[in-house]
Amino acid sequence: MKARILVSFKDSVLDPQGQAVRNALHTLGYEPIRDVRQGKVFDLELGGISRTEAERLLPEVAAKVLANVVIEKYTWQILED
Template identity: 85%
Template sequence: MKARILVSFKDSVLDPQGQTVRNALHTLGYDAVQDVRQGKVFELDLSGISKAEAERLIPEIAGKVLANMVIEKYTWQILED
């Protein structure tokens, strides 16, 4: 079973990496890009557990290990069984 977890800064937190990318895109002429937010993606390969266990485990791993919940938020989805 594969799961994808997206971790990004909360909207209220400044994202200097994203701003740098946006500025670089403007320099290259991509003026349609108003804003860029950069984050991390984790793709987990899980085995030996049921989908129900995975649905309990993934947010636990995301909230405790992968994201710093003080400044970051996460979303997750199961990609395949």
């Protein structure tokens, strides 16, 4: 089973790296890009568990390890059974 967890800064947290990327894009003339928020992608391969168990496990590891919930939010999805 394949799953993906996305971690990025909460909207209330300033993301200076995303801003630097946005500014670089503006320098290159990509003016329509109004804002950039940078984050992390975790592609996970799971084995030996059911889809229901995976649906419990993914948010758990996201909240406990992959994201620091003081500053970051996460989303998860199962890509392949």
